[in-house]
Amino acid sequence: MSFISRGFRGKRRDAASSSRVPPGQYVVNDFPVLSAGPTPRVAFSEWTFVVEGEIDQPKKWTWEEFRKLPTEEVTKDIHCVTKWTKLDTAWKGVSVDTILEGVETSAEYVMAFSYGGYTTNLPLEDVTGGKAWVAYEFDGQPLHPEHGGPARLLVPHLYFWKSAKWVRGLRLLNKDEPGFWESNGYNMYGDPWREQRYWGD
Amino acid sequence: MARAAVLGRLNWQLGSVAELVQETPRVASLVLDVPEWQGHLAGQHVDVRLTADDGYQAERSYSIASAPEDQRLAITVERLDDGEVSPYLVGEVRKSDKIELRGPIGGYFVWKGGDDRPLLLVAGGSGVVPLMAMIRHRSASKSTTPTTLLYSSRSEDDIIYKAELDALSAAGDGLTVAHCLTRMQPPGWRGYSRRIDRAMLEEVAWPKQQNPIIFVCGPTPMVEGVAGHLVDMGFDPASIKTERFGPTGG
Known part of the structure; x- marks a missing residue:
């Protein structure tokens, strides 16, 4: 450590919880909102979720159909690139493994895309194997539009901008392409434990 | 969206506090001398990292307040009493202290x-900071882009940059500033x-036919409300750019 901030003490946490907080993050108790534009209004009657791209038979669900898929309840720590970490967040939704069940694809990447035009790119292996969900309940309540309702992607092991709000589908891709924030200075992968916040990190 | 070139890593660098300006009580x-600063765009932010003598570190992001044209880099920080970093930046830091930072980001x-499209800037509290960078950039670049800032503060004492905004809007080059005070108004207040x-918003916004570029920055409930009204008024959601901050942080 080369530089010391004169007179800075900081607020330290106990070791148990700090082992769950990635470098440069701090713990919050509320749930901050970050979005680049207005919150899209999506009627349940018009909501659909699709899987498209490198797939022979694209898949599509209406809200009613989607709600009939097997659900999982998970409790995860989430890490936003703007530095806040929220511990033990409780979600209910559909595993991406369930969504991709039976899909044969040569794709190695996915682009999640959303109502309102948001996109974010991920390696396929980061949304399969029990690592990602399409969540529609938070803390036992329907997911509020500010936080991405009707449904958002949940990929808790990556910075939270990868957990696309208002998600409406996954596009399977052979080649990695930058999504919205990834085109605007943010990291292509976004591992909070390696502090991959920005381009070049 | 155009694919931007991938830049190198944003390295931590040291800035030296050249000037401290108390904008409001909080x-x-x-104002920092950052010898290796590569320049920025109006609206971007920086990460600030503080390190205690035992190696403990805390990082936060702050909007850049200065124009790209300015010689020095300025950030404007609101002190959050239960915060970790802001009470240090607003209270402890003195002139000539060094601050570690990296950026610009976003x-x-x-x-x-x-760009000929008019600008509509809507700010709540310290959400004015990145919008001030735009206003300063507009002025420094001699732009006459028709620009309106609608700026909500709690009281007159809480208005950040008040004197500078008064002077800039008096210059007659197309900047209008409309203030609103939500909690306390001085006698004779005309805002x-x-x-x-x-x-x-209907009173101050440019007609949607003029296709304004809209920036909204402030606390989440304010940004949600304003952005929702603007969509209801018929503005293209894609023309409305938002940045939000909650009461947490620090």
Whole structure:
């Protein structure tokens, strides 16, 4: 450590919880909102979720159909690139493994895309194997539009901008392409434990 | 969206506090000499990292307040009493202290100028900071882009950059500033005396036929409300860029 901030003490946490907080993050108790534009209004009657791209038979669900898929309840720590970490967040939704069940694809990447035009790119292996969900309940309540309702992607092991709000589908891709924030200075992968916040990190 | 070139890593660098400006009782600007600063766009932010003598570190992001044209880099920080970093930046830091930072960060909530579309800027509290960078950039680049800032503060004492905004809007080059004070108004106050609402936006906003570029920055409920009203008023959601901050942080 080369530089010391004169007179800075900081607020330290106990070791148990700090082992769950990635470098440069701090713990919050509320749930901050970050979005680049207005919150899209999506009627349940018009909501659909699709899987498209490198797939022979694209898949599509209406809200009613989607709600009939097997659900999982998970409790995860989430890490936003703007530095806040929220511990033990409780979600209910559909595993991406369930969504991709039976899909044969040569794709190695996915682009999640959303109502309102948001996109974010991920390696396929980061949304399969029990690592990602399409969540529609938070803390036992329907997911509020500010936080991405009707449904958002949940990929808790990556910075939270990868957990696309208002998600409406996954596009399977052979080649990695930058999504919205990834085109605007943010990291292509976004591992909070390696502090991959920005381009070049 | 155009694919931007991938830049190298944003390295931590040291800035030296050249000037401290107490903007309001709770808000100060730190004007920094950053020898290796590569320049920025109006609306971008920086990460600040503090290190205690035992190696403990804390990082936060702050909007850049200075124009790209300015010689020095300024950030404006609101002191949050239960915060970790802001009470240090507003209270402890003195002139000539060094601050570790990296940036600039963010390529979306930016205004580059050179565009005839009018600007509508809507700020709540310290959400004015990145919008002030745009206003300063507009002035420094001699832009006459028709620009309106609608700026909500709690009281007159809480208005950040008040004197500078008064001077810039008096220059007659197309900048209009409309203030609203939500909690306390001085005698004879002629601005708005309520939270920003749809009627207020209809009074100050450019006609949608002029296709304005809109930036909204402030606390989440304010940004949600304003952005929702603007969509209801018929503005293209894609023309409305938002940045939000909650009461947490520090």
